[in-house]
Amino acid sequence: MKPPTRPRRSGTPGSAPRPRNPTRSAALALVNAVLERHRSLEEALDSLPASEARDRAAAHRIAAAVLRRLGSLDAVLEPWLRRDPPPEVRNALRIGAAELLLLETPPHAAVASCVDLVPRPFAGLVNAVLRRVAEGGPEAVAELDGERLDTPGWLWTAWHKAYGPAVRAIAQAHRLPAPLDLSLKPGTPTPEGADMLPTGTARFPAGTRITEIPAFAEGSAWAQDAAAALPALLLGARPGMTVADLCAAPGGKTAQLAAAGAVVTAVERDAHRIGRLRENLSRLGLDASIVEADATAWAPGALFDAVLLDAPCSATGTIRRHPDVPHLKRPGDIPTLAALQAPLLAAAAKLLAPGGRLVFATCSLQPEEGEAQARAAFAAGLVAEPVRPEELPGLDAAITPEGWVRTRPDLWAERGGMDGFFIARFRRG
Numbered sequence: 208m209k210p211p212t213r214p215r216r217s218g219t220p221g222s223a224p225r226p227r228n229p230t231r232s233a234a235l236a237l238v239n240a241v242l243e244r245h246r247s248l249e250e251a252l253d254s255l256p257a258s259e260a261r262d263r264a265a266a267h268r269i270a271a272a273v274l275r276r277l278g279s280l281d282a283v284l285e286p287w288l289r290r291d292p293p294p295e296v297r298n299a300l301r302i303g304a305a306e307l308l309l310l311e312t313p314p315h316a317a318v319a320s321c322v323d324l325v326p327r328p329f330a331g332l333v334n335a336v337l338r339r340v341a342e343g344g345p346e347a348v349a350e351l352d353g354e355r356l357d358t359p360g361w362l363w364t365a366w367h368k369a370y371g372p373a374v375r376a377i378a379q380a381h382r383l384p385a386p387l388d389l390s391l392k393p394g395t396p397t398p399e400g401a402d403m404l405p406t407g408t409a410r411f412p413a414g415t416r417i418t419e420i421p422a423f424a425e426g427s428a429w430a431q432d433a434a435a436a437l438p439a440l441l442l443g444a445r446p447g448m449t450v451a452d453l454c455a456a457p458g459g460k461t462a463q464l465a466a467a468g469a470v471v472t473a474v475e476r477d478a479h480r481i482g483r484l485r486e487n488l489s490r491l492g493l494d495a496s497i498v499e500a501d502a503t504a505w506a507p508g509a510l511f512d513a514v515l516l517d518a519p520c521s522a523t524g525t526i527r528r529h530p531d532v533p534h535l536k537r538p539g540d541i542p543t544l545a546a547l548q549a550p551l552l553a554a555a556a557k558l559l560a561p562g563g564r565l566v567f568a569t570c571s572l573q574p575e576e577g578e579a580q581a582r583a584a585f586a587a588g589l590v591a592e593p594v595r596p597e598e599l600p601g602l603d604a605a606i607t608p609e610g611w612v613r614t615r616p617d618l619w620a621e622r623g624g625m626d627g628f629f630i631a632r633f634r635r636g
């Protein structure tokens with residue numbers, strides 16, 4: 208099979224010419240960054256060369272499809288590869304296979320553009336392999352155990368132990384793009400096209416451009432998964448209540464608390480992320496005192512009516528929105544992160560006025576970062592304040608016998624699912 212001819216690239220010597228296929232070339236840069244250099248997809252997107260930045264959204268869509276279905280794509284490609292190609296060539300093949308099997312790119316365009324991504328000696332290989340995938344791939348992919356192949360073994364084992372057979376539905380949810388969820392400032396009318404969830408989130412179909420939603424453009428709404436909106440909801444912030452929001456950036460929960468009228472102090476230790484927190488609050492016209500500090504060492508000199516601790520964690524609950532997570536996290540990260548959460552929880556407890564309320568949350572599906580932390584919190588002098596079903600309409604299934612909240616990507620599956628969060632509420636005794 209003859210590879211398509213490749214015209215010379217234009218550009219003056221020394222200048223970086225715009226790639227012949229800028230979207231695919233940006234997608235390849237993203238996949239290489241995550242899989243070969245272990246950088247986050249978000250970081251990789253931010254560092255795309257300016258010439259490729261305009262192709263960001265389309266490139267992100269392709270790269271996300273590759274990362275979501277990596278195991279399945281590799282299983283389809285494997286029979287056609289006699290030798291291991293260099294990583295960048297393998298990633299170009301993965302992009303081509305994703306376009307053919309998942310993104311409905313016409314075969315000629317998918318094959319020709321991926322041939323263009325690789326050094327000339329590999330053009331014939333990419334052309335031949337992708338043509339075979341175009342012919343036999345759809346049938347081959349239908350026969351695979353995709354949920355299993357697309358989930359790292361250690362996560363499958365951990366989720367099976369924690370959730371039993373639901374591991375399959377969780378893995379299935381991770382293979383699909385997530386809907387766009389917005390939190391709205393109180394009083395904002397229901398945006399056109401939104402499905403209003405019983406807990407107050409405005410949901411739009413996956414692929415909706417946030418900038419095209421008037422409520423967002425007007426500064427009345429911000430992106431926040433339906434599950435991520437629950438911790439602040441359960442804190443029950445009221446006008447005038449003093450609230451410490453620990454580990455606050457980029458500020459989705461700070462915005463909820465400030466919009467409810469609370470007097471919020473947002474504590475965050477990462478200066479760069481504080482910049483994003485400030486920008487987000489300013490876009491929304493909301494106010495909070497922002498403190499750059501390590502929350503375990505912060506001594507404000509006054510106690511708070513309530514504290515929200517959204518602790519750093521493995522983020523395995525957010526895989527639908529961050530498909531790079533399974534490729535970046537390792538089993539050893541879980542105990543390391545869990546060891547950070549316990550001192551944060553102890554520090555948070557010390558900031559509470561007597562009778563004050565504390566909500567602890569992590570966006571993780573790993574019980575070590577959720578249930579185990581909540582159990583240990585009693586040692587910090589905290590008293591349980593169980594969540595009642597009427598507080599979370601339609602989410603009875605997420606409330607545990609202890610009165611904690613455990614959301615999973617397979618909950619509300621018919622409505623588009625939700626991120627995996629653990630939430631526990633306490634009072635200072």
Ligand SMILES: C[S@@+](CC[C@H](N)C(=O)[O-])C[C@H]1O[C@@H](n2cnc3c(N)ncnc32)[C@H](O)[C@@H]1O
Pocket residue numbers: 453454455456457458459460461474475476477480500501502503517518519520551
């Ligand atoms: C899960 S994110 C918070 C998301 C945020 N609450 C929201 O709703 O947008 C965790 C944040 O905690 C910050 N962080 C981690 N350890 C911290 C510490 N010891 N003190 C303060 N902030 C910390 C991280 O930089 C990160 O921004």
